[in-house]
Amino acid sequence: MEIKIIKNRSDIGAGTRGSDMGIDALEIAAINQNNDFFNKYLFEDVKTHNETVYQKNNNSFAKRIEHVVEQCNRVCISVEKSIKENFFTIVLSGDHSSALGTISGIKIANQDKKLGVVWIDAHSDLHSPFTSPSGNIHGMPLAAVLNLDNKDYKINEVETTTIEQWEAIKNIGINGPKINPEHLILLGLRDYEQAEEQVIAKHHITHFKVEEIRVIGIRNCINKCIDQLKDCDIIYLSFDVDSMDCDQISYGTGTPVKSGFLPEEIILILKSFIETKKVYCLEIAEINPLLDNKGNKMAETAFQILESIEDQILQL
Numbered sequence: 001m002e003i004k005i006i007k008n009r010s011d012i013g014a015g016t017r018g019s020d021m022g023i024d025a026l027e028i029a030a031i032n033q034n035n036d037f038f039n040k041y042l043f044e045d046v047k048t049h050n051e052t053v054y055q056k057n058n059n060s061f062a063k064r065i066e067h068v069v070e071q072c073n074r075v076c077i078s079v080e081k082s083i084k085e086n087f088f089t090i091v092l093s094g095d096h097s098s099a100l101g102t103i104s105g106i107k108i109a110n111q112d113k114k115l116g117v118v119w120i121d122a123h124s125d126l127h128s129p130f131t132s133p134s135g136n137i138h139g140m141p142l143a144a145v146l147n148l149d150n151k152d153y154k155i156n157e158v159e160t161t162t163i164e165q166w167e168a169i170k171n172i173g174i175n176g177p178k179i180n181p182e183h184l185i186l187l188g189l190r191d192y193e194q195a196e197e198q199v200i201a202k203h204h205i206t207h208f209k210v211e212e213i214r215v216i217g218i219r220n221c222i223n224k225c226i227d228q229l230k231d232c233d234i235i236y237l238s239f240d241v242d243s244m245d246c247d248q249i250s251y252g253t254g255t256p257v258k259s260g261f262l263p264e265e266i267i268l269i270l271k272s273f274i275e276t277k278k279v280y281c282l283e284i285a286e287i288n289p290l291l292d293n294k295g296n297k298m299a300e301t302a303f304q305i306l307e308s309i310e311d312q313i314l315q316l
Helices: 019-032 050-054 065-084 096-109 141-145 160-170 194-202 210-216 218-228 263-274 297-314
Strands: 003-008 042-045 088-093 115-120 184-187 206-208 234-240 279-285
Touching: 003 065, 003 297, 019 088, 019 279, 019 297, 065 088, 065 096, 065 160, 065 279, 088 096, 096 115, 096 141, 096 234, 096 279, 115 141, 115 263, 141 160, 184 218, 206 210, 206 218, 210 218, 218 263, 234 263, 263 279, 263 297, 279 297
Parallel strands: 003 042, 003 088, 088 279, 115 184, 115 234, 184 206, 234 279
Antiparallel strands: none
């Protein structure tokens, strides 16, 4: 299967600036490894609204949501087109809020098929404007995908304009939920709030912390997850680099969390799901070279992971 790369240099959903430069950091990593990966495949640059970070924020519980809605719509359209053209779609994003657009695009292209999501992340990203302590939308994409408001656990009194934009973001692509909770798997979870924990429990969302995975064995965990998604026709892999161990790799991401995955564990997870031949889209997000305490180490590691699965993708 041929690869197409969608470059989404947006970081407006994050609380820390710099992840918009993550794609360039990946490309520099490839150049330094004498690898022409980014010259071999078709690519598309998605227009961004990064300049809006300098504007006054009018939605304190969902910062810049009106622009995130527009950005996710753009990503949705690009992903839908790429998948309909039968490309294996690699989405390289700044902040992780864009995953809502990616998932929406996959779903539009496959409306009659069941979609499974494997979320490799230190965070559950299940907040809504009603529960978010920060108002950063990169902590909300899965709540939007599942069409959840989480009002039972609200801590914020949300303005009418924000609610209207939140309704818009939940209905990008197609109205209502894009996936069922039983078709969502969280891997690497270790930093989340009580409201998110309650959502996970209420909807019986499968989740594995890094230490749990190592206790039961990573292959056993992967097999359990693949079995859970056996009824899904398509699987989307979403890889946030903060799922990796910041001490072992680097702090080159906006919300680093200790005791994460090692690169070889990420590679095994990705390869195992790709082997099912159900994966048509992979997203890599949250590389922030401005925060990297080891040069360009986070991007270099992420590129090594991407390079390790390239041949397997082409053989699909």
